[in-house]
Structure formats: C-alpha cells, structure tokens
C-alpha cells in the first residue's frame with residue numbers, strides 16, 4: 680500500500696507534537712510538508728493531483744486550529760479537490776482510496792461533558808462529508824488530544840501508535856454516525 684502524509688502546520692519550527700509524529704514514520708511513507716512547499720498558498724494543483732493519484736492511502740495531518748484546520752488545508756481542498764477530477768462529472772480520481780485525518784487538538788476537553796461540548800470526531804464531520812463526496816473510504820481519525828500538555832513518555836507512545844496505525848493495511852471505515 681502506498682501512503683502519502685500531507686502535513687499542514689504553519690509554524691513547523693515550533694511544533695513539538697506533529698514534528699514528533701512525522702519523525703516516527705518510516706521512510707516507506709511519503710511525507711509532504713505543505714506549508715514548506717506552499718508558503719504563499721500558491722498550490723501546484725497538477726503536482727498534487729499526481730501525488731494523490733499515486734497513493735492508496737491519503738493522510739491529512741494537522742494541529743487543530745479553531746476547532747478546524749490551519750488555513751492551507753482549506754486552500755488545498757478548494758484548489759486540489761477540483762470539479763471533474765475529485766467530484767462531479769468524470770470526477771473519480773480518488774474513488775476507492777483511503778482518507779485518514781490525523782489531528783492534534785491542544786486541549787483535552789472534548790465530548791458532551793467537556794467545555795468544547797462536541798467530540799473531535801463530530802468536529803471533523805466536514806472532512807467525513809467531503810470524503811463521501813470524493814469517493815474515498817473515511818478511516819477512523821487518529822487523534823492526539825491534549826497535545827499541548829503531553830509528557831515526553833505519552834508523546835513517545837503516541838508516536839509509536841501513529842506509526843503502527845498509518846502502516847496498518849487493514850484499517851476499517853468509520854461509520855457515518857460514529
């Protein structure tokens with residue numbers, strides 16, 4: 680299985696968690712640091728189409744920003760998931776591929792009992808709906824909650840689990856309302 684990880688982090692030099700998660704991946708996995716590739720938000724759509732066409736599993740990795748994603752990921756969606764390619768008439772380029780969200784919320788107050796009220800999976804619904812539109816299989820997201828306060832040993836465990844999860848060829852789809 681060919682896996683590509685697209686990392687969207689606007690302050691890569693200051694990242695602790697996402698940097699560690701990427702470092703833990705082996706060299707079989709292609710990692711693209713999108714803010715380094717496109718600091719001016721001028722995404723090379725043809726190149727990104729080729730990258731996605733060559734992949735079986737697409738991982739979108741990012742720190743949670745405002746209960747959503749950093750801005751470049753939204754730009755990537757707007758530009759790369761184009762009509763006639765990703766959706767609409769003839770838009771079947773991604774059909775049958777797997778899509779995984781790997782998100783790190785800094786806080787750990789998610790779910791009905793927490794301040795945020797909504798679960799991380801609920802907040803990720805736009806990605807799940809998009810996955811449906813573009814015909815990908817939406818895998819269970821890999822969530823690193825409390826990313827702002829992980830101990831070194833908790834982070835090391837998370838790094839190992841991320842590697843195992845991304846490399847696992849037998850992941851199942853998340854249900855529509857899970």
Ligand SMILES: Cc1cc2nc3c(=O)[nH]c(=O)nc-3n(C[C@H](O)[C@H](O)[C@H](O)COP(=O)(O)O)c2cc1C
Pocket residue numbers: 688693694695696697698741742743744745746747783784785786787826827
């Ligand atoms: C602009 C901005 C918005 C953020 N919004 C959220 C948020 O909505 N929810 C949350 O849990 N953490 C939020 N955070 C915290 C980051 O998600 C957290 O610091 C990051 O995941 C840690 O990973 P890193 O070490 O790779 O930077 C935000 C941080 C910034 C800078």
